[in-house]
Amino acid sequence: MASKRKLIINCAATHVSAAVFAVSxxxxxxxxFKVQDLHYDYSIPEAWLPEVTVALRMMGVKGKATxxxxxxxxxxxxIKVPHVEGSRQDEVIRFEAEKNIPYDLADVSWDYQKISDDGVEMEILLISIRSSAADELCAAVQAAGVIPESIDASSILDYNTWRYCGLEEDVVLLNIGARFSNMIVARDNGxxxxxxxxGGNSLTQAIADSMxxxxxxxxxxxxxxxxxxxxESAVAGEYIDGNVQSMMRRIGLELKRSIVNYRRVGRVNNPTKIYLTGRGSLVPKLSEFLAEDQKMSVEYLDALLNVAVAPGVDQNLLSACAPQVSELVGEAVRMINPAAHGVNLLPKHIIAETAFARKRPLMLVGALVLALATLPSIATLSEQISVDKKSDKQFKALTPVLLDRAQELKDNxxxxxxxxxxxxxLEGLANSKSNWINLFLDIERRLMEQKDVWLDNLKVxxxxxxxxxxxxxxxxxxxRFLIREFNPNEPEAYDHRIAVKKINAMIASFTDSQFLKSYEKVTTDPSNPRILKFSFVLVVDPEKPI
Structure with missing residues (x-):
């Protein structure tokens, strides 16, 4: 009998698919299982998310989902990090993430998956997404009535599918999508x-450019x-077939390069088979080309090999979309195997909001219990009123003393x-000291970038x-600015616009500083064109006081 259920939504570049899995x-x-193609100009990335919302509404998909x-x-x-135990593991991996993710960690949502651990080193897969992009993805699905509980990465889910299907080791899982292709070399221990x-869009763009x-x-x-x-169109066939061959050759070259890099990381066997999946893998003759080019056998991945399909599922639709379900199955595998690979890239603030929403019913019940607990006291309210009147007289007698104490508290x-x-x-002074140091360092760096310039005076x-x-x-x-282009022997040949350009470039560099808001009162003294004197005023950003 089926127990827990899970809604999984795969937001691909050219389609959205949604599946509900159970465990029995x-x-x-x-x-x-539902799928909806996205109808937008694939060359305009900004049009993708609004179309995702439209697709989810058309499919009628709602509720909590991964x-x-x-x-x-x-x-x-x-990356590889030293083997450490317990809580230090997250600390070490965060340190390495700061060095390897090309954004400030505050600007990304990131997670990691441990690939292998030999007791000396751990092999870690870092996966990140810009926080703004994750927020926009969540907003797009929420607009259709979907509540995101987690965001997983498509990059590693085919590995879970491979393990669940019980396939052989040392194989390449190649998922060819619209914009990117995910390649995984799978073995039992990593x-x-x-x-x-x-991907498929690369082929389309090549055809568009050539025609x-x-x-x-x-x-x-x-x-x-x-x-x-x-x-029957010979012209179209020539353009398309030529670009298909170019795409297949490029995929083959990337596979060879990746396998060489894979074998460099350790003592591992050479892959012996390629499993194709993804919508882009349906390009005609791709499997034959890769078999010849890579000298390996090539098959299409049957992601539903060990998945039972309920009678209510549209079998024709499922068969037509078979290459598009491997990532859905890979995520569903985590329902029966908590150790299966996966990450959660859901932004922290959304995780906190979701946790609060789960507690809200309990909070409402608690409030109701508290309200009901006050009912017995209503019966004694009349008696208490008479007692309160007597206390009121006593309080008024004490009022002058209390007023004196209130004035004393006000003074305190x-x-x-x-x-x-x-x-x-004093705190502002301490912050000001720090900003002084940072400002001088910033000014020094910008003057060094300009070259041939020095300051005579700086006044706050x-x-x-x-x-x-x-x-x-x-x-x-x-x-002063040293104008190297000025030749004292040929003063008439000097172009005064050179000095203006240098002054403008220097001022522009200062206004790019995080400490400065604007500039004013720019003056120059051209009496000595070789050593040009200048003066100007920089307005400090009020948020960065000095």
Whole structure:
């Protein structure tokens, strides 16, 4: 009998698929499967997410779900770190993540999957997504009524499918998508992952470029040609067949390069077979080409090999979309095997909001219990009122004493506020000291970038804004520029615009500083064109006081 159920939504570049899986007697059961193609200009990435929302609404998919993010949104990196135990493991991996993820960790949502551990070193797969991109993906599915519980990475899910199907070791799992292809070299004690920037859209763009058509026209032509609707067109066939061959050669080259890199990482066997999956793997003659090019046997991955399919599932639709379900199955495997590979890239603030939403019913029940607990006291309310009247007379007798104490507390509070203001002033001074140092370092760096310039004087001017009353800071700078282009022997040949360009470039570099807001009062003294004197005022950003 089926127990727990899970809704999984795969947001690919050209389609959205949704499946509901259950577990029965330790085996996956596919209870529902829907897919919807995305109708937008694939050459415009910004149009993708709105179309995802439209597709989910058309499919009528709602409720809590796990979202699979496509490779085009992800950054993956395999690293090796020293073997450590317990809580230090996360600390070491975070340190390495800061060095290997090319963004500030505060700007990304990231997670990791341990690939192998020999007791000396751990092999770790880092996977990250820009936080803004994850927020936009969540907003797109939420607009259709879907509540994202987690975001997994498509890059590694085919590995779970491979293990669940019980296939042989040392094989290549090649999932060819629209914009990227995910390659996994799978073995029992580890894997090698790489995203290859080649997919079905690459072929479409190549056809568009060679025929001088738009991307949309080329995509329509490609699909009709593969469906044998325009085989009689020799011109179209020549363009498409030529670009198909180029795409297959590029995939073959990337596979060879990746396998060489894979074998460099350790003593591993050479892969002996390729399993194809993904919509792009349906390109005609691709399997034959790869078998000849890579000298391996090539088969299509049957992701549903060990999955029971419920009677209500559209069998024709499922058969037509068989290459598109491997990632859905890979995520579903985590229902029966918690140790299966996977990550959660859901932004932390959404995780917190989801956790609060789960507690909300309990909080409402608690509030109701508290409200009901007050009912018995209502019966004694009348008696208590008379007692309160007597207490009121006693309180009024004490009022003068209480007023004196209240005035004393008010005076004490005023003294506390005065001391607090002084402390805040000292804190501001400490922050100001730090910003002074950072500002001088910033100015020094920018002057070194400009070359042939030096400052004679730097003066800080502090004034209060007459309207807002806030403190304003300005830096008055004077200095000199060495104009190497000026030849004293040929002064008439000198172009004064050179000096103007240098002054403008220097001022522009200063206004790019995080400490400065604008500039004003720029003056120059051209009396000595060889050594050009200048002065100007920089307005400090109020958020960075000095």
């Amino acid at each position: 007697n330790g085996k996956l059961v596919l209870e529902s 979202i699979i993010a496509p490779a085009m949104m992800l950054l993956t990196k395999t 894997l090698f992952v790489r995203s290859i920037p080649v 001088g058509n738009s991307f949309g026209v080329a995509e329509d032509l490609k699909l009709k040609y593969f469906a044998a609707q325009i085989r 509070r005023a003294e506390v506020e005065s001391i607090k203001a002084k402390i805040e002033g 001017v502090r004034n209060k804004d007459a309207k807002t009353g806030k403190q304003e800071y300005r830096l008055e700078l004077t200095g």
